Amino acid sequence: MGPILEVKGLHLQFGGVKALDDVSYHIEKGEIFSLIGPNGAGKTSMLNCISGLYQPTDGSILFKGQEITHMKPYKRTTLGIARAFQNIALFAHMSVLDNLKLGRHTLMNSGMISGGLYVGKASKEEIDHRREVEEVIEFLELQDIRHTPVGKLPYGLQKRVEVGRALALGPELILLDEPMAGMNSSEKDMMARMILDMHEVKGMTVVLIEHDLGIVMNLSHHIAVLDFGKQIGFGTPEEIQKNPAVIKAYIGEEAI
Amino acid sequence: MVSSEKTLPKLLAEQAVAKENEVALRQKHLGIWNEITWGDYYKTVELLAIALSEEYDFNRGDKLAIIGENRPQWLFSQLAAQALGGISVGIYQESLPEQLVYYLNDCEARIVIVEDQEQVDKLLEIEAQIPLVKHIISYNQQGMRNYKHPKLADFDEVVATGKSLSKEESNFLRKVVERTLGNDTAIIAYSASTTGNPKGVMLSHSNLLAAAAGLEAVDKVEKKDDYLSFLPLAWIHEQVMSITMPLMTGMVTNFPEKPHTVLADLREIGPQTLLAPPRVYQSILSNFTTRMQGASRFNRKIYQTFKKYGDKVAKAKLNHQPISSGDKFMYMLGDLLVFSAIRDHIGLARIKRAYVAGATLETEALTFFHSIGVNVKQTYGGTELAGIAFVHRDEDIRVESAGTSLPGTEVKIGEDGEIFIKNQAIFSGYSKVSEVAEDNDGWISLGDSGRMDDNGHLFISDRKEDIITAVNGERIYPSMIENRLKASPYIQEAVCFGNNKPYLTALLNIDMNMFGSWANKNRIVYTDYSDLSRNSEVRKLIEDEVSKLMSHLPEGSRVKKFVILPKQLNANDGEMTRTLKIRRKTLNETYNTLIEDLYSGTSEVELADALAAGERGKPVKELSLQVSQ
Helix, strand or coil: CCCCEEEEEEEEEECCEEEEEEEEEEECCCCEEEEECCCCCCHHHHHHHHHCCCCCCEEEEEECCEECCCCCHHHHHHHCEEEECCCCCCCCCCEHHHHHHHHCHHHCCCCHHHHHHCCCHHHHHHHHHHHHHHHHHHHCCCHHHCCCEHHHCCHHHHHHHHHHHHHCCCCCEEEEECCCCCCCHHHHHHHHHHHHHHHHCCCCEEEEECCCHHHHHHHCCEEEEEECCEEEEEECHHHHHHCHHHHHHHHCCCCC | CCCCCCCHHHHHHHHHHHCCCCEEEEEEECCEEEEEEHHHHHHHHHHHHHHHHHCCCCCCCCEEEEECCCCHHHHHHHHHHHHCCCEEEEECCCCCHHHHHHHHHHHCCCEEEECCHHHHHHHHHCHHHCCCCCEEEECCCCCCCCCCCCCEEEHHHHHHHHHHHCCCCCCHHHHHHHCCCCCCEEEEEECCCCCCCCCEEEEEHHHHHHHHHHHHHHCCCCCCCEEECCCCCCCHHHHHHHHHHHHHHCCEEEECCCHHHHHHHHHHHCCCEEEECHHHHHHHHHHHHHHHHCCCHHHHHHHHHHHHHHHHHHHHHHCCCCCCHHHHHHHHHHHHHHHHHHHHHCCCCCCCEEEECCCCCCHHHHHHHHHCCCCEEEEEEEHHHCEEEEECECCECCCCCCCEECCCCEEEECCCCEEEEECCCCCCEECCCCCCCCCCCCCEEEEEEEEECCCCCEEEEEEHHHCEECCCCCEECHHHHHHHHHCCCCEEEEEEECCCCCCEEEEEEECHHHHHHHHHHCCCCCCCHHHHHCCHHHHHHHHHHHHHHHCCCCHHHCEEEEEECCCCCCHHHCCECCCCCECHHHHHHHCHHHHHHHCCCCCEEECCHHHHHHHCCCCCEEECEECCC
């Protein structure tokens, strides 16, 4: 079986700015894959292209061999791609449970009338969805804040709920944009453990953007490095650590 | 009285016949309260017993250790072991690896049933030191898919093995329980020893049933009553309330979803019976006080108006005094408008009685609960007595007493005030023969001293060994002073010292709950407990609190100098028992320099090296605080 996601010669241009410039890599099914690079390197733009928020100028993206480059975002969701945002995209006044349930909205089929009356298939569907959401709550250990409005939670927990919203979709491929930003070390450890569990227990493919290189090197199977929109490295953590172009981008060049 | 031939597994067999399809246990999982009937309970115990007997060669008198949170699997494991004539040993789930070495070698268990990866990791870490343990069975497999160890087994698979080995209509369990006897040792419970190593206390089925029957004779339990089981099942009180009492009465035992969801689960279940140490009631009270401070002015006003009448009625009830009909009317109105809502909010809307076990709840907190109509009852007892032996009677309460003795319990006070008790629940001996229980004609002492009034109310003064003798020879009961200090919502824990010293001193822990919201309101930025404990405004506030509290006490019993500790006392450092009782001896050793400094003229006292090491070896100075006279 081929890779779960293939990116071929991707270009993304905003006027004269080249956000992504000929980026190509592939992600194997079930692995933890990290995108790293300095600020403004194009990491989030890359995720936006995968999730469908941006339309690349050129190149193509294949998900399980299927062309998705110009597909609408919600269609990608039904294919099995979900995303957690860097800036928390939750409804502050709604409870954790409702936010997670809303994440599954695109997967619900019952109409307004049967849903409103809670009859027949609609009630069964509701129960199934609630179970899925409850499994995410258990997975992320959110039981005690199930009914708390998201806006009242501390930042670290909000980030976890944001990841939960993506997980609730039960995706095959989950895109996590800096899930550990702004967290303290114990919260980071917890999140790292949960990412490992997504890979080990749930068998998901995880695409991770993260600045903490220690965590990236420990967690990832493969890494792609971007710098000013260009891909300067792609390989296993060991290969990346030895890659001169990557060292240059991160540490700078030794003056001669 | 219960016949001496009754045993816990026999009662299970009886309940399973009488109430096959009625709910016995509830466990919240994935947001839903899953029900387990008496029939299911019996069936699972049977399958597990078959597997233990045939696959694991578990025989009469063998010991099975259990380490985990409160879950139905805990009960299944215990009952399966007991059905085979074995002994169940509950071990506190928070025990550190070196403590597990002690417990497991002391009780000589060959099979250990544990909750999850956390416990399995601990056991594998100490594998070489626990040679007697041959099998580790865990019931939560999360994170353990890659664990390949010959000693490990999955609980569900063990039950499935039992199923494959069971023969239709063989009635395995019914046959084996017939062989169990009332005098068989049912459990080994480790006493929450405040000094030295915990001792394994052997209790028979008859002991457990006598204790439960005595309590039930005072406080009738209906079979539809709910109970929430959230304290360690290794603790004798929880053990009796969660397992023995339901088997005897048909009461439903509910298990919370997670340890951190207990307060929400309490509200959803609305139990009729509850049991907890003082710490839990204090935290409910401190939560309530914090929320009340944040409530609207209108709500606060209403509460203040009716609180007066609540207090009056509570005081009258606790001191056995009459009450005027005017006050009674206002109280009823208050109950309708405010108190019922508060009860509902804290999950005690349907409570018939809430027992305080393990230590004494201070009068202020007891009065509060009675003022809002929650029947909180002080109890007295211990591991060696299979739990409770004294309890407040609903219509005959003396505040500050530990209640009156249960039917079948005799009591006498020794010459030096030591309390001696005699009943059917007294343990048969310690698990290690070297620890010989004192034979005193059937009377035992739990090491406490106290007095009895003419109506049989027992007043506990303190642990005999803890009584402080001041330089002038006066006897001071530290726990009385400590309870006075803990009456302040700002003080979570207090420990007093002063044996052969000119005055009393104390170590305090501040209440993070109260100070958290206080810091919010006063816009004080802090990072953690130690930071907040060193804040000068916190110190000022606590100084004022202590001065105020001490002014009500006689001169000689006042704390004159104290320190707010920069760390919270906890069980992992050996400063408290697992049931959160302070271990005075350890504290005396750990904080020796600091306590001595409190008797010197300096205003800066030194923390012991062990504690200071965390801060790069620099000697850490804490400010000692004076009580204004």
